[in-house]
Amino acid sequence: MNKLLNQILRFGVVGIIATVLDYGLFLLLTELCRVHYLIANPVAFLVSVIVNYILSVKFVFDADKRRSTGAQFTFFTAMSAVGLGINELLLWLLSGLLPVPTSVSKLAATAVVMVYNFITRKLFLERKDGGN
Numbered sequence: 001m002n003k004l005l006n007q008i009l010r011f012g013v014v015g016i017i018a019t020v021l022d023y024g025l026f027l028l029l030t031e032l033c034r035v036h037y038l039i040a041n042p043v044a045f046l047v048s049v050i051v052n053y054i055l056s057v058k059f060v061f062d063a064d065k066r067r068s069t070g071a072q073f074t075f076f077t078a079m080s081a082v083g084l085g086i087n088e089l090l091l092w093l094l095s096g097l098l099p100v101p102t103s104v105s106k107l108a109a110t111a112v113v114m115v116y117n118f119i120t121r122k123l124f125l126e127r128k129d130g131g132n
Helices: 002-033 037-060 069-097 103-124
Strands: none
Touching: 002 037, 002 103, 037 069, 037 103, 069 103
16 A cells, blocks of 8 residues: 555656646747647647656656557557547636636646546556566
8 A cells, every 4th residue: 555655646746747847838838829728738738748658657657567668658648648638628618618717727627637647557557467
């Protein structure tokens, strides 16, 4: 149980770094550059996914060395694409259909996708043999 708690804490730190990067770039693109929020979101999301992958494999998950880095990154990217879809849908629902500011809906969407990310990454990236 301590290992899982420690892992969740490390995931949280990596998540905060990726979220700050994602949200900061999103605000930069939407507020300063006036890029439409549904276009700025995938750009910011992609940059944060790359950073998140590198940090997750290095500091969070006991990566399964039997899988190639390419296979791990491909899966990580595919699962992140699903996360992006969830993120875009929530942004559109909250800011496109409801009067929620994009800065707020982006935070809400990010929180939902963070839970999804932990579950999918833990299931795929970690060794299945208990770490031996």
